[in-house]
Amino acid sequence: MDARRDGITVLGGPRAHASEAGLVEVWRARCEAGARGDYVSLDPRLFIVLEPLAADIALDAGAGRVASRAVSASYVPAGAPVRLSVDFATDVRHLDVHFDPRRIGPLDGPSSGRAQEPRLMFADGRVQRFARLLDAASRNPIAVSSLYGDGLVAALVAAALSPAGDISRRSALSDRQLKLAIDYIEELCAEPIRLQDLAQLTGLSETYFSHAFKAATGMPPHRWQLEARVRRAKTLLAEGDMSLIDVAITTGFSDQPHFTRVFKRFTGLTPLAWRAERRNGAPPTPD
Template identity: 30%
Template sequence: MTPLDQLHVFNAMHASPNARLELSAHLGDGLAAALWHNRDDARDYQAPSHHTLSCYIDDGTGTFRRQRPADKGAPDKLCILPAGHESNWVINGTIRVAHLYVSEAQYALGCVRLLDREPRELQLQEATFTDDPQQARRFRQLIQLGWDEPAERLLASSLAHEVVDHALLSQVGVRDGLRLKGGLAPNLRRQLIDYIEAHLAQPLTLGELAVRCNLSEYHFARMFRTSFGLPPHQYLLARRLQRACQLLRLGDTPLGDVAMACGFASASHFTNRFRQALGATPGEYRRAFSR
């Protein structure tokens, strides 16, 4: 994922002389989190390239959006700041707020996996000071974990995925007035998803997937990215890693067998890819969830 200091919302907070960063960490899979304390401040967010989900932990009763001064924050209030949005905030008094930063790629994967829709069809809807006790509880559990400790960071990553999935299922709507051009036909997209899921253990190639859609590799790659929001190799790797996580959490299958079942050429290749994505080895991941 993009380094934290290149994430717009994180950087806007970090640039404030009044804001204090208590915790921050990359959680793998295009997710990062931060816990902030701020006071008597004003912050503007201009078209970030990532989504931000936030929960007020303490105080915040003097916080409002400049265009909506009557609506004030409070502990456990939730906000959703989609990629590309613009907002201006005023903080009177103090606030302690948790942020979860979500990459566009992770958002795209969620749209396909959870909603069976093309990411370009959908919009994560902006929300300010909403109530959702279950989601607030997840945020509070998240900030209690030790993000610097590998096993607890993995648990935090799992919890962050729950937060994102909940937001996708409850706060995503169809874009208004959208006319789709290019991309794969819906029936082809669904067939492709089913085929990939059924053949994750096999060494799938771009050519093999393109043939199933009667397209050249070049045109298939372009149309796949248009429909899925990310390139074929990135989608395939994400699905293989997700399958691996499921196998690691559900049993004691030898790591070499997990690697083969998920289409990795070797246990070492599997370990390297897993560590790059999640910041831990498969063995560390299994141990974290077997406690």
């Protein structure tokens, strides 16, 4: 990230988490009246304001200033310059997510054209929910270093790049209920997980839980579990020489062909090709 600031003071170092999914940083900064900041990131970037501000901040990515003092999210494509400016003093606490789409894998919903256009200061309840959970996880080194954090990053990126019309109008899970459900799925992803167990965990009926989970995350619980299995498989593929059939069994797939089909659907690569590119040090590219 190339950053040039005038009148902006960073208040302490950021809490940071780097993984296969991307780089997540939580910052707090003080902006004096008239402050300016110019930023260019080599990777696509999400800038998410976590708390309401005392005064408007404005972002400009070349198509005019967009200003707000509310919690909001902004997406800036790789290499696109963006300017932050304020007319009046305010502190800002925000989440920055830098990611490589090739490492996260193909995402449902977003179009390639959407990923090339800046989207500034928009309100999205699903994005804010994932941002809050990542913010909370970053306070706990064990939680954020786990696959739980990677799942939140992938879900956050998918939600931010999805068209607004994809957002469900149904009642979503609370942050507490969602964290309970995601923790449970991530921990036991290789095991059969019944909808009944997740519903009981959150104190809801099976039907209500299923709808509320999808409203909160944009996907059904089974989809989250499959993605969690793929993330765990990536770790096993990267760390050692475990055979593909052993990786498949360890991560809960019925057999190696099933594992290969699901892995390629979520990453664009077969497990063998992903492992080879990962060890070569280059970002995986789809087959």
